[in-house]
Amino acid sequence: MIDRTLLESLRLAVAQVPVVALLGSRQTGKTTLAKEVALSLGRERTIYLDLELDSDRAALRQPELFLERHRGELVVIDEIQRQPDLFPLIRALVDRDRRPGRFLLLGSASPTLIRHSADSLAGRVRYYEVPPFTIPEIPGADWQKLWLRGGYPESYLAQTDAESFRWRLDFLATFLERDIPMLGVRIPAAQLRRSLVMLAHWQGQLWNASQFSLNLGITAPTAKHYLDLMTDTYLCRMVEPFFENVGKRLVKSPKVYLRDSGLVHALLGIQTWDQLISHPIVGHSWEGFACETIIRSLPVGWQNFFYRTSAGSEMDLVLISPTGERLGVEIKFSQNPTVTKGFYLSTQDLKTTTQYIVYPGDRVIPLNATTEIVPLEVLVKQLALQPRQGL
Numbered sequence: 115m116i117d118r119t120l121l122e123s124l125r126l127a128v129a130q131v132p133v134v135a136l137l138g139s140r141q142t143g144k145t146t147l148a149k150e151v152a153l154s155l156g157r158e159r160t161i162y163l164d165l166e167l168d169s170d171r172a173a174l175r176q177p178e179l180f181l182e183r184h185r186g187e188l189v190v191i192d193e194i195q196r197q198p199d200l201f202p203l204i205r206a207l208v209d210r211d212r213r214p215g216r217f218l219l220l221g222s223a224s225p226t227l228i229r230h231s232a233d234s235l236a237g238r239v240r241y242y243e244v245p246p247f248t249i250p251e252i253p254g255a256d257w258q259k260l261w262l263r264g265g266y267p268e269s270y271l272a273q274t275d276a277e278s279f280r281w282r283l284d285f286l287a288t289f290l291e292r293d294i295p296m297l298g299v300r301i302p303a304a305q306l307r308r309s310l311v312m313l314a315h316w317q318g319q320l321w322n323a324s325q326f327s328l329n330l331g332i333t334a335p336t337a338k339h340y341l342d343l344m345t346d347t348y349l350c351r352m353v354e355p356f357f358e359n360v361g362k363r364l365v366k367s368p369k370v371y372l373r374d375s376g377l378v379h380a381l382l383g384i385q386t387w388d389q390l391i392s393h394p395i396v397g398h399s400w401e402g403f404a405c406e407t408i409i410r411s412l413p414v415g416w417q418n419f420f421y422r423t424s425a426g427s428e429m430d431l432v433l434i435s436p437t438g439e440r441l442g443v444e445i446k447f448s449q450n451p452t453v454t455k456g457f458y459l460s461t462q463d464l465k466t467t468t469q470y471i472v473y474p475g476d477r478v479i480p481l482n483a484t485t486e487i488v489p490l491e492v493l494v495k496q497l498a499l500q501p502r503q504g505l
Contacts (some may be wrong), residue, residue, distance in 0.1 A: 116251055118143065120242060121212050127483055128215040130187070131240045132208040135219040135231065137464070138244035139348035139374075140293060141285060143267050144220045145445055147244060151218065160188045165196040177203055180361060185211065192220040201234040208238050222293070222347065243348075248410050249491050257490060261403045262387055266377015271501045275386050289347075295401070299343060305332075309340045313372055314381040318398040321352065321366040331395075340345070341370070349373060350393070351406065356419035356432045363468070369420050375403040400447040402491050404472050405431060408443060411494045427459040433497075442466040443493070446473050461485075465467035466471075470496075 127134045128151060136144045145164075152160040159186045174180055176210055177200060181189060185207075194200060204217055219239075221232075231239055243343055246265025263269045263278045266285065272278035290303040290310075297367040308330060317325070327337035344350035352368040372378045378399055384390050390399070408431060409418050415436035421429040433444035442464060450472045461469055470486040470493050479487040488496070 116296045127240045133217045133239040135241045140222045144244045162190045165193040194219045197222045203335040205234040264374040279385045314378045318401045356421045371402040382390045397447045401445045404445045426456040428456045440466045442469040444471045
């Protein structure tokens, strides 16, 4: 068992608010985490319902009677987006009794969950995203294994690389053939898989709907619909460009990443470390892995963007604190990274206070008073991780 960094924050949330919602991709460990929370709080009689099971759905044929009968217990409802009519009822029950720790809701489709709960549970719910494993959670900071296999628990903890690769292929098949249709989306699984493969090749590049759609033989609006679907189900992340009046012609398209590096490698047929470091995608894969790790590690209230101008100024990540401090991050897959003129121009444009060049090495190398070359795990620590207080 690997301890999740969210656990302590979740314990606190259940003790403070009536409803806590855990969101995230399937198979990231939401159910396990929910059970750990209940156990750590001494909830010997926690009621757990999985709405993918016919028996549990049958138990909620008279939901008000069932939930009122278990008043005083922590009710955990998994895949709640499958029964959105529960949200108004949960609101009514909470309004009758505002005791903390009444409901723990789990969902794998963020827009569905938030759309139905935003009005019904406003002021009563605290949201958390449960991502796959991150560097602070893994023993020995084995970032190479995490990068190759990705952070889905069963993939990372598999006995061999081959077992991990097989699990990821099975996960993708289940996601495309079962999970997506269960959300009410009617798109052929083969078409969605081709889109995911294309996104894997597109890792870390600017989104171009016209080019993407041309390669797949679909329309640009359809391509954007596919991208939104992958983003809504936590497979894809769009990093938005930084906009400010800096007197430059700025790139306005977002950069697109598949969030889990292990899924990128599975889609491209990369099974081993040797295959990864010799593959043409390695630089973009490293950038995506580092970006996702950094973004997940940001303290509450921080924002993230990228910066690029038509003149060549570029920064892979611009991190902005709640007080307005700006940090610049450039990501390089090299043991001897060098930075370009565009990097230094971007620091002047952005007025960053500190810059980091993230590389796959193990030493911190100062370049000047405000710029360091650092390993990824060092930057994560320097971001002064704080317990998540909810979304």
